[in-house]
Amino acid sequence: MRTRYSTNIDGSEELYDHDADPGEWTNLANDPAYAEAKARLKGLIPTDPAPLVDTSYEVASHQLPPLRDREDYLRRKAEGARR
Numbered sequence: 001m002r003t004r005y006s007t008n009i010d011g012s013e014e015l016y017d018h019d020a021d022p023g024e025w026t027n028l029a030n031d032p033a034y035a036e037a038k039a040r041l042k043g044l045i046p047t048d049p050a051p052l053v054d055t056s057y058e059v060a061s062h063q064l065p066p067l068r069d070r071e072d073y074l075r076r077k078a079e080g081a082r083r
Contacts, residue, residue: 001017002017002019003015003041004016004024005029005037005038005042005045009067009069009070009073012029013030013038013042015027015028015029015031015038015041017034
């Protein structure tokens with residue numbers, strides 16, 4: 001089984017089985033049959049957060065402003081919900 005696992009800034013997880021689903025259409029992160037593969041791959045990800053990099057630059061109006069960290073993401077998500 002060839003798999004890809006990732007975590008997202010909002011805390012959600014993605015796990016795909018590339019042998020069965022090369023297009024990554026079915027997220028298996030919550031499938032109990034893949035719990036062992038998920039735990040193994042999750043253990044390979046460093047627990048220390050990556051260093052923040054200055055991403056301040058001019059963005060086109062159609063682009064999202066850069067996010068600084070998970071708290072920034074959650075704050076902007078909450079602000080968007082209030083609009």
